[in-house]
Amino acid sequence: MASSINDVRYELALASRMLANESVLDAFGHVSLRHPSDPERYLLPRSRSPQLIEPSDVLEYTLDSAPVKPSADKLFAERVIHGCIYQARPDVMAVCHHHAPAVMPFCVAGVPLVPVIHVAAIMGETVPFWDQRDEFGDTNLLVVKQEEGRSLARALGPHSAVLMRRHGATVVGGNVRELVFRSIAMCQNAESQMRALAMGNLSTLTPGETKLAAASNLSPNPLARTWEYWTARAQSARR
Amino acid sequence: MASSINDVRYELALASRMLANESVLDAFGHVSLRHPSDPERYLLPRSRSPQLIEPSDVLEYTLDSAPVKPSADKLFAERVIHGCIYQARPDVMAVCHHHAPAVMPFCVAGVPLVPVIHVAAIMGETVPFWDQRDEFGDTNLLVVKQEEGRSLARALGPHSAVLMRRHGATVVGGNVRELVFRSIAMCQNAESQMRALAMGNLSTLTPGETKLAAASNLSPNPLARTWEYWTARAQSARR
Amino acid sequence: MASSINDVRYELALASRMLANESVLDAFGHVSLRHPSDPERYLLPRSRSPQLIEPSDVLEYTLDSAPVKPSADKLFAERVIHGCIYQARPDVMAVCHHHAPAVMPFCVAGVPLVPVIHVAAIMGETVPFWDQRDEFGDTNLLVVKQEEGRSLARALGPHSAVLMRRHGATVVGGNVRELVFRSIAMCQNAESQMRALAMGNLSTLTPGETKLAAASNLSPNPLARTWEYWTARAQSARR
């Protein structure tokens, strides 16, 4: 068990560094994992840029986003994003909140992100929008209150990701490898969609293709291949 | 002979790493070479991201895309792309299937890629489209059945590359150096074409210029120069 | 005290290298800091590209932009940008003048930069323009005369940054960490704004959101996190 928790801490630090190395995360953004043996808890690093996360930076939280042990560390202000989604979605085991440059223009323009390339079918047919302004008026745009987190979780609904207007994106996964793959593929889709839009002609995957391609992309073989690849890149960038 | 096969394995691993290093291949995509002494066989790595391929990862297949020796390794699901093209095109000695970000917007928008810069004349006057949907309806967009591979090979016809709608591209070559050069030049052409289109004015090579420029680009001198350059870059990125 | 000045020299060299490493500064551009104990002086490196600045390159100037000690070093021609702003704005402790590729298109097109993403709220609701041509006719576009520097400082007014038509940007901060964060966030905003404009739909932060998000972004926690992150990246790029 102890070793299992240590493995999860290591995996969480690695996922953070991978997503930073692939330009999904930058100075900001964070990744969490549900506790492997206690579904009422989740693991999230202390407040630190993702590229610098070490396994020892990982803290344990209840689903109310209170630290399990008192800590002198700075905590992420937006940890309710994670807690509220783990409460609302028992199937979710991993969450990433980011401000990737590929996705931000969609958050600014309010143009829906739709699957246009088969690797990105794993983001699902629909990526809903959430606008903090609708329910909460003028805020600092950080998701810090329980009701803000719950509102975001409601907007996410049964989907795999949600775009937060003028702020960023939150992506979920059934496990850490799926989360990393989906976060990166969504950025690739965003780039292709923007450039195709600029050429004036957008052709999307059908709902049937989206479902079939998502299933094959999330099978063990592609998940193992992408994990090995992004791990190797993150480690080589680190040396 | 043994040394010849070892040379080809090494060349295939190197070509995979080169194309990954030049942003043609990423977590996905694959390169194959026809067997140097048996035209009824081809060489393709086990399922692994191209940047990580080692000579020892290379497996041997019949043109039906069955492994010659039983293998415990994971195999690429889309190997029929390679087998079906080697069957249909005796002149082809090398195949690359990729999802390069430069080319994807054309696959999404359905805008034809046309030669606009002289180095890209080697992609040929016409790069046909193939839409898996036309013949096979809703699929997971992977080319895994023999009839899918044969359909793609028919769309390729006598050309040097084919764009697969919402999926990627497949490029062929008379040898590995030509394949690498064509794959990279096609991405450069795509970037210039998109940006020229955005400025509202596209001027293309004439059919005569395309033929003449392709012939000079594929002469030994440019093939040796590009191979030396991309090799040096791939090796220096690796250290 | 001596150690304090040495710390500031080190901080200034580090900020220069950070901003070069994050593509805000290139061969040109410069960062200055107000003297920590004498508000009538400021610190600015000798004429050298920011990525190469060492603490020993830092010189001391009066607010008239005259070197405090005679120096054989080449001096930046545009140091009046710094001197005139420190004169006009007692609250400003740090200044960066740059030609970042993300911001230049706005300087060329004359399209106002407006906050569209919450991290960039720290650039403020308004980034005014300054056109040297208006007051001084045809010049070499360098800000070298006291009256040019004063004119630019007037255009900046109470704001946090000013865009200089066909030239670049000048950004100010209450301390060095704020300056670095604001300079980088402004580039991120510019990228997202341009791409959202290309999709045809721009939605901006409200004045209230801008004020609230700026306040939370400039609190100690985000300033410490970004400084740690960009420092680590600059140092790892240097090895």
Next chain:
Amino acid sequence: MASSINDVRYELALASRMLANESVLDAFGHVSLRHPSDPERYLLPRSRSPQLIEPSDVLEYTLDSAPVKPSADKLFAERVIHGCIYQARPDVMAVCHHHAPAVMPFCVAGVPLVPVIHVAAIMGETVPFWDQRDEFGDTNLLVVKQEEGRSLARALGPHSAVLMRRHGATVVGGNVRELVFRSIAMCQNAESQMRALAMGNLSTLTPGETKLAAASNLSPNPLARTWEYWTARAQSARR
């Protein structure tokens, strides 16, 4: 004298590597320098990608582009570009022919490149176009015949650069530092011009500003600063 020639060989190899490192040159393109003591000769590397050039790769040519000493090395097919310009323009001491991705869209679209940012004033008010097709009909687009080189030199006229339709650019300088600075600044201008055009509003430098800014940019201080910077970057990329 011998040491002087060795210095020039070293400078030419370094300029080639710098321009490759700054994404002006890639697998193709080349830089030459006029012979320091014999204006009827010029120095150009053997056929090799610019990032790999060593001082020992540098060969000597007459202005007819014949090698001074018989050589077993492969020679650049397009060396008449250099010879014909040195013949037509006694003031030119350095020539770069490139296919930089920033400039290619202008060569494809036929949209004139105009100075929009002050660092790029050194490219001059006008960058003429040359279309090999006009005088020579269908060719392979390489400039290999004396009459092709002379035609290109006529199109260049008294200017500092010429855009070759669907092919690339040729840039000249009064010395190697000026050439390197102009080649890089022209790419920066191209990027800003394209992005400003996409925002729908292009404002250019006046002829007077262009002349004044060019003069100040080409003074010793900026030339020394840029040379130091791009040298440091090229050397650090090499390690």
